[in-house]
Amino acid sequence: MSENNTIGIVAPQTAHFNEPLTLKSGAALSQFDLVYETYGTLNADKSNAVLICHALSGTHHVAGKYSEKDKYPGWWDNLVGPNKPLDTNKFFVIGVNNLGGCHGSSGPVSTNPATGKPWGSEFPIVTVEDWVNSQARLLDQLGITQLAAVIGGSLGGMQALQWTIAYPDRVRHALVIASAPNLTAQNMAFNEVARQAIITDPEFHGGDYYEHGVVPRRGLRIARMLGHITYLSDDAMGEKFGRKLKDSIKYSFDVEFEMESYLRYQGDKFAGEFDANTYLRMTRALDYYDPALAYGGDLSKTLSQVKAKFLVLSFTSDWRFSPARSREIVKALLDNERTVSYAEVTAAHGHDAFLMPDEHYHAILRTYLSNIEVGGNHAK
Amino acid sequence: MQNNVNITKNVAQYRQDFAIIANWVKFGSKVLDLGCGDGELLQFLQSSLEVKGYGVEKNDANLLACVASGTNVIQMDLEDGLSGFEDQSFNTVILSQTLQAMHNTEEIVLEMLRVGKEVIVTFPNFGYWRNRMQIATGNMPVSKTLPYQWFDTPNVHLCTINDFDQFCKNHNIEILERRVITDGKEVNLMPNLLGSLAMYRLKSK
Numbered sequence: 051m052s053e054n055n056t057i058g059i060v061a062p063q064t065a066h067f068n069e070p071l072t073l074k075s076g077a078a079l080s081q082f083d084l085v086y087e088t089y090g091t092l093n094a095d096k097s098n099a100v101l102i103c104h105a106l107s108g109t110h111h112v113a114g115k116y117s118e119k120d121k122y123p124g125w126w127d128n129l130v131g132p133n134k135p136l137d138t139n140k141f142f143v144i145g146v147n148n149l150g151g152c153h154g155s156s157g158p159v160s161t162n163p164a165t166g167k168p169w170g171s172e173f174p175i176v177t178v179e180d181w182v183n184s185q186a187r188l189l190d191q192l193g194i195t196q197l198a199a200v201i202g203g204s205l206g207g208m209q210a211l212q213w214t215i216a217y218p219d220r221v222r223h224a225l226v227i228a229s230a231p232n233l234t235a236q237n238m239a240f241n242e243v244a245r246q247a248i249i250t251d252p253e254f255h256g257g258d259y260y261e262h263g264v265v266p267r268r269g270l271r272i273a274r275m276l277g278h279i280t281y282l283s284d285d286a287m288g289e290k291f292g293r294k295l296k297d298s299i300k301y302s303f304d305v306e307f308e309m310e311s312y313l314r315y316q317g318d319k320f321a322g323e324f325d326a327n328t329y330l331r332m333t334r335a336l337d338y339y340d341p342a343l344a345y346g347g348d349l350s351k352t353l354s355q356v357k358a359k360f361l362v363l364s365f366t367s368d369w370r371f372s373p374a375r376s377r378e379i380v381k382a383l384l385d386n387e388r389t390v391s392y393a394e395v396t397a398a399h400g401h402d403a404f405l406m407p408d409e410h411y412h413a414i415l416r417t418y419l420s421n422i423e424v425g426g427n428h429a430k
Numbered sequence: 431m432q433n434n435v436n437i438t439k440n441v442a443q444y445r446q447d448f449a450i451i452a453n454w455v456k457f458g459s460k461v462l463d464l465g466c467g468d469g470e471l472l473q474f475l476q477s478s479l480e481v482k483g484y485g486v487e488k489n490d491a492n493l494l495a496c497v498a499s500g501t502n503v504i505q506m507d508l509e510d511g512l513s514g515f516e517d518q519s520f521n522t523v524i525l526s527q528t529l530q531a532m533h534n535t536e537e538i539v540l541e542m543l544r545v546g547k548e549v550i551v552t553f554p555n556f557g558y559w560r561n562r563m564q565i566a567t568g569n570m571p572v573s574k575t576l577p578y579q580w581f582d583t584p585n586v587h588l589c590t591i592n593d594f595d596q597f598c599k600n601h602n603i604e605i606l607e608r609r610v611i612t613d614g615k616e617v618n619l620m621p622n623l624l625g626s627l628a629m630y631r632l633k634s635k
Contacts, residue, residue, distance in 0.1 A: 361497075380504060381514045387460065387482060392504045393493055410490055417497045 060114035077174035085154030090138035097425035103202035103209035112145035128407040135416035158327030171257030199223035203404035230375035232340035241333035244273035271317035283367035283400035350385035359389040365403040446614040459521035465528035469501035557590030
């Protein structure tokens, strides 16, 4: 649908922060870096900024390519670009790698300024709240007082929601996609299995594997394989692989079914490029996020001070972040008489659907985003 | 857009049933329109009465039209009830010409009365003489308010004004007002025979 309107070649930037950041856990980062990318042009009154919050394994590299040779563009390239649903002719789009990440922002793989060695196990546990606070610092540095919109899917949707709670005056629109106001026990249970796979890998070394020159590849691989099972629906897996064999039954434990081949490929690929300590922290951030906890579990009270207008989206076959969880957010907004629309998109792909260019899904985003008003001095 | 002059001006452009509904909705109140379609009624009420409006709609294309016009819309199936809405949280809950297509007819009316302080229900009157004539001549009625053939109609629970009056009585529902129209004009004489569209303003007793 939108192949000829890529943002083109992009480059990441790094913002350095010397002011200490106190984390929700009570720990503090005396200084930190955030790596980010921007697409489009910030208008004169800085009213057209859109922040994209990434999910578990996402990065700041949302759209475009670093060089013509790149095999794949950024992770949400189907959404972001000139004349795409999130139109960079209109908006100034920011992608940022979260704290604790492994793509350039301060995290376990980066150097601890106090020791000159990788942080490893010493890097503190970061939360959704901490991420949003650090993102706010980035906006300060960019001179952006208020976002036209904040957008995120899954864990990114939690950040979008948190933005409206923590900084009600700094967000005009929140697009919360395939997300939830907290994780269910079952959802947290998947995270625990993933973490156990990593932590019990003999090469994990309590999180300080860097100094041993190894990585807990096996653990990370299994964690990712498990994740991929939960991101797809039963139907989508059935349709994609069914019981298809690669060759024939060999009465072995080698790769025999197509599904196994897919999971192993995804696991290997991920284990080769992602950091296990980051994975542990991202899943913990998911587990801990529960903004209503401070309000006795009352989400309506939690959202009583939000000012943003909301678009909440879910996907019918998403069982990891089911539509029912999105409806909880919608209900709390309705209870507070906020401006909210909710779409339950019919999609077969499970949780992964939020990253796919489904026509109706993208039409909703395009339509909603095109209605967002941005200030003058910008051709639209 | 806030005074009566403009309201009158706007009304003229819209359907007669919209005008009656607008008369029943208070300025600046909170309104829930069930089966809101492309959001036309809500936009009318928002522009003329500055209501805080929300629509409920199942259909994807209609949902998109609502998003396009900036109408708050919640995608859900009315057959599942109104579980996402608190008791008495709206001044008015509207079900415009959708009742007859509902399977859980009884449930939705009771749910509306739970969520809304007042409820507006409109439906095509099956007792309208033209419908009766078509039945008498041996055919299922097809008309402006019932534009479907028997085999492709979404309507499963058609009723007459008498039937609905009885329904309200049986369910302890107070009829605050009833208006009946045919071809855009009010019908006062023998409404169950001469009225094509029935409009009710209801509340729980």
